[in-house]
Amino acid sequence: MKSISRVSSNALLQACHTTAGSLTVFLMSDDLSKTPERGARASRPTMQDIARLANVSMPTVSRVLNDSPLVTEETRARVLDVAREQGYVVNRNAQKLRQARTGTVAVMLDFASHRHGAIGDPFIFELLAGVSEALSIRDQELLLSPPGLDDARAFEDFYRARGADGFIILGQGTRDAMLRTMAQRNVPMVVWGAVGKDAGYCAVGSDNIRGGRLAGRYFRERARRRWLFLGDIRHEELRLRYEGLCQEADPAEGITVDFLPIVSMAFTATAQTVSSYLVSGARPDAVFAFSDTAAMAAVGAFREHGLTAPRDYSLVGYNDIPPAAHFTPALTTINQKTDVAGALLVEKLMQQLDGARARSTLLPTEMVIRET
Template sequence: MNEAAPRTNRKSPAGGETRLTMQDIARLANVSTPTVSRVLNDSPLVTGETRERVLEVARRHGYAVNRNAQKLRQARTNTIAVMLDFGSHRHGAIGDPFVFELLAGVSEALSIRNQELLLSPPGMEDARAFSDFFQARGADGFIVLGQGTRHAMLRAVSRTNVPLVVWGAVSPDAGYCAIGSDNVAGGRLAGEHFLSRGRQRWLFIGDTRHEELRLRYEGLCLAAKEQADVSIDLLAIASMAFTATAETVTDYLRDAPPPDAVFAFSDTAAMAAIGAFKARGLTAPREYSLVGYNNIPPAAHFSPALTTIEQKTDVAGALLVEKLMQLIDGGRSRSVMLPTRIVVRET
């Protein structure tokens, strides 16, 4: 297989241009073909003088490395598959900026390591699919952004020895490396915020089949544990999509007395809830207090500005990549739980 697609005047027997090979570069630079290969792969085994001579010849003749062919010769693909939780959103359309903040952090960390990012290969629905894709050298490992309801499947993937790191709930018995915030602490902070404002009828919006959301609900309940006058209602959302959340909250307010405190599973869900409450003539913080989650950039500029639980997403991408590379290198990676804090604004 030719190693390059050059721009050169070398003629084929038929009279057209042909491709320069590594053997040609070696002959022109007066070095061996393995030396050319080492230079093009940045090997430290080549002297600076030889490296410059080979690269100068390659540049002069328009030689370009065929990266696909190069990957086939290497032990690794230098490609990381990043999986998004499309299943938790209506019609697979993700509209939450938080997910893309995470993705941007992962992308930046991978680029620093000269790794390519392959976004959500299709058909990855069970452990066998992950294993087959890995064995076929589609990627060196996987970063999953959001457990969703796939916890059991991810545990099964971890048992196949496929390198895997997950953004989500951190659990000591998960079986795989996870990076995520202290969701219980986040829920407790929301509850303490409601207590400080004398709120008694609380509503949690979120699907507790998601481990992260279950832990946030657990933290909320812990904050109210010793408060006999506090009640907590749970509103399950079938989809994390904005419209689905708004519709579900609208239906809830039609059939139940309005709460005086709302804890939403995300900032976008909090915004959807505010719209549904406003349609019933209820505004925050006058009739109710509200806490979102994630502290996405629009949260501070929304009207009213959202009180929210902040996660340390500025370091999440780098941590996810670092942990995965440790696994790919044959090491072990421990899960990391990041701190949370409440950012109090208008709601």
């Protein structure tokens, strides 16, 4: 990997802009009278100058200059009037760059799903390491979570401005609607998360329903009857795991499934949520956690109430992170083959950049039985 950096999308927007099927646009002045003296570098007003004079944002200037349909006619006329007044013209030589790549891929972490933007789950960094290695092999630069990309339009603007050739998004979170919009606008991207047939975008992820069913079968084999799922089912991945767990719960056998929302994925917050649940008097004899980190937090909370696994309850985590095998007690968990995930995510994105259609991939999902 050449470099990992955070950059300003505004700075990139000032540099160059493209849209599908249009020319790369550079702003330049043809008014030679603005040159202060012969031999001196010509003064070239920036895109920021046009935005300021037209009282619009720089992304709006970009859309106007690239003939985007997302701009109203009134705004388009105002920006073009300012551009003409300043003597701006389109640099036709920039057409040569139309098909050029930047050699940069933006890798987006799902900070919004983590308290105060802090990601403490080792699983995410395992994925990131795999993506970084795969990009390095292809001599691609990795741009880590550039700021300001909060909605589909911001992602599209960043892409059209050639800030990056495409995006690898590690975690859908609650952004499925935004991702579908990005796909409709032909923004190249691959998502780590739930694989949906009707999503419209390429995703790589595990068989989450199967993962839930494996956990349920494990509990049934151990004659557990009061099951608890830990996780925020607003996330599609976690909803599918919960659904798979419920599919294995047969009321005729006296099995019940309770659900405890974990809004913050932070370790301490998860432990506090589980502890409060136990204070209420609940006593599940089986726990399926959305991640190994959450499972570890649950073990601590149960221990504070005098409950240990596997004596008092069975426990299944998810992800099979390296510490899971060395934790006390060692975690039973679901492995989703993250060792190949990074390479697959990069390969799928490169297929799109080469003009091919990248298909979503469902990775094998396996139970790893340990002490809990």
